[in-house]
Amino acid sequence: MAAFSGSLFAATTPAKPAAPAPVVKPKTVTDWCTPLAARLPKVSVDDCRNTKLQPTGTNSLNGFPLLARDLSASAKHPHAIKVLLIGGIHGDEQTASAxxxxxxxxxxxxxxxxxxxxxxxxxxxxxxxxxxxxRMNAHGVDLNRNFPTPDWQKEAPAYWSRVTRSDPRRYPGKAPISEPESRWVYDTIEKYKPNVVISVHAPFGVLDFDGPTSPPSRFGRLIYNRVGVYPGSLGNYSGIHKDIPVVTIELPNASQMPPDAEVQRIWLDMQKWIRQNIVTSTKTVKRL
Ligand SMILES: [Zn+2]
Structure with a gap:
């Protein structure tokens, strides 16, 4: 699919974010998992707690902690590939988090x-x-259009108004990384310096890829098929402009999980592709 060209578009209409979402204020640590498990298919409160996710120090606009977990490679892999695995940048894609x-x-x-x-x-x-x-955060921003791709100020609002016809589900925000949630992803890429980013979405049932190495051909039943390049998207920002490969996994259904065997097949195929295609800066890089 052709990349977006900002030159097609002129002035933009004023941005109109969607209505704010109601405030959720978790009171204790164990409260995180109760509301999350109620929304996530096949994730129980205990499953959630057992993952030992920790607050990152960044909260959502409504005060919910962004949660993450760091897991080291075994000692025999001292120069292990660093993977940033994220889900649920769009809030209505529950399987992508689950x-x-x-x-x-x-x-x-x-x-x-x-x-x-x-x-x-x-x-x-x-x-x-x-x-x-x-889909959007509490400001009505599509976080996956809020990353600082070049010429964001010109291209992202223009694309929103002209191509999406100001679809509130695709509002890119007033400025790049204006939102705490997208800023956390941006800062994490800067500080953690992943060798590859895996971002899970739904429901298009495909794999998309942006970046300097060979795209995956398939993970489980999901086949590589370009979804597109958008101003402000994570794939565009990280994969194309930072040269950090981004695999976008689009599960086939946003609310119903794939069968367990397929969940495992995608997982195994993903690791195999990472092993064969991603290199760390400590190794000799043979770029295509
Ligand atoms: Zn999505």
Whole structure:
């Protein structure tokens, strides 16, 4: 699919964010998992607690902590590939968060770990926990259009008004990384310096890829098929402009999980692709 060209577009209409989502204020640590499990298919409160997710220090607009877990590689992999695995940047794609919980369980169970992981299953808790789960954060911003791609100020609002016809579900915000949730992802890429980013979505049932190495051909039943390049998207920002490969996994259904065997097949195929295609800066890089 052709990349977006900002030159097609002229002035923009004023931005109109969607109505704010109601405030959710968790009172204690154990409160995190109760509202999350109520929204996530096949994730119980105990499953959630067992993942030992920790607050990152960044809260959503409504005050819900962004949660993450760091897992080191085994000692025999001292220069392990660093993977940033995120889910749920769109709050109405519940399976995209739930499957990351399942994979986090796999990492915790495995006796030997060849990669170094930073896992954040719920990037947009306010969208997920809204009375009806919704794509955007509490400011009505589509977080996956809020990353600082070049010429964002010109391209992102123009694309929104002209191509999406000011679809409130795709509002990119007033400025790049204007939102605490997208800023956390941005800062994490800066500080953690992942060798690859995996971002899980639903419901298009495909794999998308942006970046300098070979795209995956398939994970489980999901086949590589370009979804597109958008101003302000994470794939565009990280994969194309930072040269950090981004795999976008689009599960086939936003509310119903794939069968357990498929959850595991996607997981195994993903690791195989990472092993074969991603290099760390400490190794000799043979770029295509
Ligand atoms: Zn999405």
């Amino acid at each position: 499957i990351v919980f399942k994979w986090l369980e796999n990492i915790q169970k495995s006796s030997e770990q060849e990669f170094q992981w930073k896992v954040a299953p719920i990037i947009n808790p306010d969208g997920l926990l809204a009375p009806k789960p919704r």
